[in-house]
Amino acid sequence: MQDKTHLVDEITGHRRMRRNRKADWTRRLVQENRLTVDDLIWPIFIVPGTGIVDPIAAMPGVNRMSVDKAVEAAKEAADLGIPAIATFPDIEMELRDETGSNSLVANNLINQTTAAIKKAVPNIGIITDVALDPFTSHGHDGILRDGEIVNDETVDQIVKAAILQADAGADIIAPSEMMDGRIGAIRRGLDAAGHQNVGIMSYATKFSSGFYGPYREAINTKGLLKGDKNSYYINPANGTEAIRDAALDVEEGADMLMIKPGLAYIDICWRVKEAFGLPTFAYQVSGEYSQIKAAAMNGWIDGERIMMETLLAFKRAGCDGILTYFAPEVARILAKR
């Protein structure tokens, strides 16, 4: 019997949210969102050479791998049930130049990786980026001319790079350089080259963010980058502009959309999914990964718990999946449940 002197009144008393939370079985029964291994895309870093597994200081637990080791990692990922990987090259400094010309070399590091993984692990999806930053001597995503990142010339080049990536076996081209008109241009280029089945995951809303710091260390563009990327990435203050940018990519033929970074832009995830209904992905970027790892290593937070909580947040926000450096770690945990 409730004592009538309690402050909870009669009406409130009938509406008890805690009834559904009272036991594990009912909590499981009413759970709205779930993270599964099918939601994961694993970004990996590739270096030239063989037998190399080189830890990245700013990303504890993440390594740069030579192609042979990347093939092993891809096998492991496939065995864990991870649907796809995304590859990023850290090429020799001597190969980087003003225009990122190595992106147009058919058997460059990224295409070698794709071909090797496709051969050994045909069942894992391969997603490749066409931004020029791993290939340029100035660390920008496009061609730098007279202090400007030139849009249309960059698009011409990334279309060629995208075709070479598809020739090597890439399943999805994911352009991250935020040039205008690139999605339509890549679509037409791929189709003309006979790659109608190669998809495009647009980095539709990529913000000019501080969260990319550790990635730039991973692919060694940190010391190279002159200035910032504010003239092509989206201002973190702008949500409506991001939706407009994504709308253009949808019109131009994107198959999937991505929001990057993730957690600080969780509102954009929701808005993008609501607005377009396309398969939508968040990229939990390097800085998001590293801050969780660093705090966990200091004993300040429960790293595993926060890893799972942040990934679930993306599902709740409407994402169909997440690109995350945690992918193998998460997949192992999910396999045990």
Ligand SMILES: NCc1[nH]cc(CCC(=O)O)c1CC(=O)O
């Ligand atoms: N095309 C650039 C690119 N490709 C992947 C990332 C970031 C990925 C991450 O931080 O995990 C970036 C951002 C940048 O360096 O400006």
